Amino acid sequence: MTEKFNSLSIDNTFNSQKSKSISLRSSTAAERIRQLEKLQDWIKSHLEDIRKGIFADFKKPYPEIDASEIFVVTSEIKHAIKNIESWMKPTKVSTPLPMLGSNSHIQYEPKGTTLIIAPWNYPFNLAIGPLVSALAAGCTAIIKPSEMTPHTSALIKRMIEEVFEPELVAVFEGEVEVAQHLLSKPFDHIFFTGSPAVGKIVMKAAAENLTSVTLELGGKSPAIIDSHVDIQDAASKIVWGKYVNCGQTCIAPDYLLVQENIKNELIEAIQVKIKEMYDPKNKGISQSKDYARIVNDRHLKRMKNLLQDATLKGAKAVIGGEILEAENYFEPTVLTEVSDKMDVMEEEIFGPILPIMTYTNTTEAIQYINNKPKPLALYIFSNSEEVANTILIQTSSGGAVVNDCVVHFLQNELPFGGVNNSGIGKAHGHFGFLAFSNEKAVLEQRVGFIPSKSLYPPYNFIGKKISQALLKWF
Structure with missing residues (x-):
């Protein structure tokens, strides 16, 4: 595959996912659960393929693959399926006295089009785990698996192509130039797992588009x-x-x-x-x-x-x-x-x-x-x-x-997740859902008289007294 063709394919997929992400804003819990169930079914019916792919890359024992690669992902899927409906529900918040008459809540909306850059050490787990959170939050995703584990990367690409339409989830294999081209796109969120040194490169690229990031880094534990x-x-x-x-x-x-x-x-x-x-x-x-x-x-x-x-x-x-x-x-x-x-x-x-x-x-x-x-x-x-x-x-x-x-x-x-040099943001379960979600503040105001109208200009005697009372009592 030539670089020119690869770049064009990435551009087209990104654009189609951008369009798809808009319609996903109104996706229901049932629709998101169905996507996760499809992923879960493929994994369960291809356990041996997953084991062979990972073993071919660095001879990881099958029991380790089952426990640290497959189980981690399937448990994440099950946890998300069980909780998506409650995670998606708006969270009501209390109303302070100065805002009397209004109602407020937090609405969880998908961030949109996301990029997952996965490492080689747990090549299946650390690519598909974040995908579970992205799908639970209602996002589209492009996955860039590691070139250092080619057998697992090929298996991930095959799985994604057999389970999802490319406008929802896609995989692009390749080396540094593929990652660089992906990082140049204005994603709504980037989830990166790797070293602090590369994490700085990812964060710098994300800053060009003011893209939020989750950086799962490392360091000396x-x-x-x-x-x-x-x-x-x-x-x-x-x-x-x-x-x-x-x-x-x-x-x-x-x-x-x-x-x-x-x-x-x-x-x-x-x-x-x-x-x-x-x-x-x-x-x-x-x-x-x-x-x-x-x-x-x-x-x-x-x-x-x-x-x-x-x-x-x-x-x-x-x-x-x-x-x-x-x-x-x-x-x-x-x-x-x-x-x-x-x-x-x-x-x-x-x-x-x-x-x-x-x-x-x-x-x-x-x-x-x-x-x-x-x-x-x-x-x-x-x-x-x-x-x-x-x-x-x-x-x-x-x-x-x-x-x-x-x-x-x-x-x-x-x-x-980490802190400072070891990472930014958190993952797994509800925290992974939140990483791929925008916590939108929503305030619903009553029509007619509200206390805050007392603060509208012109600032007469009553208005000044009310503003002074706010500082003193609230």
Whole structure:
């Protein structure tokens, strides 16, 4: 496909969706539910196709695909279908005394034509999850899947073409030039998932058209492990959260802050849990069918460079470190003796390297986190409610979990998203519906006498007294 043809196709689709979005303003809950049910039916009848497509891109185990790609989407669909009707209902608000005689409510209207730019690490989940919110809100959508997962991108394109008319939902595959052309269009909302660096590019492009954005970014999400903790339980949860999908998860624990008196015991427990999960038959983790691979050569090289930089500057690989380039295999790795001078503590790792730092008291850990950009997620492992609450109050993050990690993504009743460097806006469930909706303020005024008419000019004695009373009493 030539660039010229591709650009023309994008332009035509965008224009048709722009027209369609106007008629969707009056769409009913039943109509939106039918679209979601069609999507749900296709997914249920093509489970094996989805699994094969994602596995072909980076050998993600089927159980991981089912749990982290398919289930997340189908649960989002079910949640939306159950709640769309109530989400769409206008929300009445109270009337202050100076506005006596009027009635006010918030009306939820579709933003209109939307763009979803999806990443490669969870290529199905992070493309179709936002689509569910867009359809629930009554929007049209163009999806730009990642070029780094071509099998999944092709499957998404096939699914969308078989389920929806292009004036409602369309997919455009391709590399940077496709994304750039899409970003030049005056969409009504852009939903982007990716790195903070690319998020800035998206936001700058959106600013040209004053387009609202939801930016699901990343950053370095810390896990604080307090000495008052069940070490075996914490180690199990950390190992799963860090190494699922070969560490290529935006909310994976990026590094650990461990109270120094339990460091060695925790490392031993982590080593045992890694073996239990990925090498129970003692054949080597590289032979495990339960451990995914790095997505491509470029990212494997980036991971190698992070490890080499860290070890050259004094870090010790106390667990793992094996790399098989022919398979894009990178063993679960744990580093100690790390410092902020190392790239592994400056960049988001986005892979199976887990640095461990120590602290002496909670205040020290809090200060370390607060000196860094605000993370997408913060994890606290402690049996002390006082310690957990202190950390929650004195730090800022997009989301937080106490005594677990990653699982908050599955809670549809919670808003998911970052803050500042880790993102803008929230997603999932009702919060995803709101992201793709305009909360329109509507005030209905009575005909005839209303209190505010007393403030019309000319400003006589009564008018002045009323305005002064507003300042004094209201």
